Amino acid sequence: MDKFRNKYKIGSHRLRNWDYSSNALYFLTIVTQNRECILGDIIAGEIKLSEMGKIVENEFLKSFEIRNELFLHAYIIMPNHLHMIVEICHPGNESNDLIDNVQSHGHNVESQGDNVQPYGYDVEPHGRAVLQWQSIKPNRPVRLPKSISSFIAGFKSGVNTKIDDYIDEHHLPIPKYNKQNHFFQPNYHDHIVRNDFEYQRIADYIIQNPTVWENDKLNHKK
Template identity: 45%
Template sequence: MICYKILMTKFKNKYRIESNRMPGWDYSGNGFYFITIVTQKMECILGEIMNGKMILSDFGEIAQNEWYKSFEIRQELILDEFVLMPNHLHALVVLKKPDNSHGSYGSHVETHGRASLQSIQQSTEQSTEQSFRQSIQQSTKQSKFYRKPKSLSSFIAGYKSAVTTKINNLIDEYVKTHGENVETHSLASQPIFEKYNRKNRLWQPNYHDHIIRNDDGYWRIKNYIKNNPKNWTDDKFYG
């Protein structure tokens, strides 16, 4: 079992999250992944939780629409569970290789969109809730040099870029209509330029991915994602 170390390093009043991938794991190969993507400074610009349910902002609508669109465009991806929260998203994603003749998840996909976990590398999952919550803190650095096509990092980079572009276009359209200094309109429960504009970064440059190795881990994480909105006040990203 791989033990991920989370190092929160303070640098110029900002936190940088360092972590390690599983050595030798091919991220363009078949696999089940628990993905977490977080907004810059964990700003709650994607919506708000009301009565245990996520109410999307205009930014959140864009983020959700682009997420679903990504799975229409990329045939190598299968979306399992997904939730968009005020400042992050969680998802269970299957990355498959349809050209694999043996051991391909493409040949094991079930009708409800979930592939069999039996062919995943078997390992003991962290079993305690505390350990699981700690694992969510980790974030994986995206490569600054080369992203393999149809890989997890390529998918996430494309998604982040698409959402940022759409939101920037929304802001530009708003500025044309209302003027850049207006403070009466809200796209995310606060004035539009208070939390995000073109001078800011929309997403944290990193993301977290966790390899799902067995059914126990699969169901534990799936339930965590499903219950995330109603457990928002206990979430580590809450604030």
């Protein structure tokens, strides 16, 4: 994780030419600004959410109530970040196995950082990603509706609003959040889940994340 103007930031890992509104399973990580541990504390291997952490969880779960195309498979809120596996499955375009959407189909596409392992993994990267090309549209310089980016943007906006309301209600002596003062880092990490083995490995990592917090790469206090 790099620094820019003395602030931690996640570099872009968007996969070139992948349509992020496509039916697929996505492993996502969102980190608080400056990796500040304001979402809760790890106590005896479990997360105890702060009041702000509870607001974040409520807004996060609400996203899946208002978005028909979005489904939650697994998530964990950590002191300064969220891990999740989410699925995009547009009504009328279902598949018995959405992982088929990212299986081999004769075209090699080099991942631009997408082969980075989930935090804490001690395995070799898979290298070049082989993706099904038939339904993939090139990325556009606009945010596609019903996509991963629109979900993340809506979630972050809702968190900013609710956290600001909390700051006002409790007269907290801290700056409010806006476009110049983000609650979360502007970017996020994404990884397209390619097969059942990878899905299970990532799901296990999410579940076990609180138990390895002391050695977590995002724990700047270690």
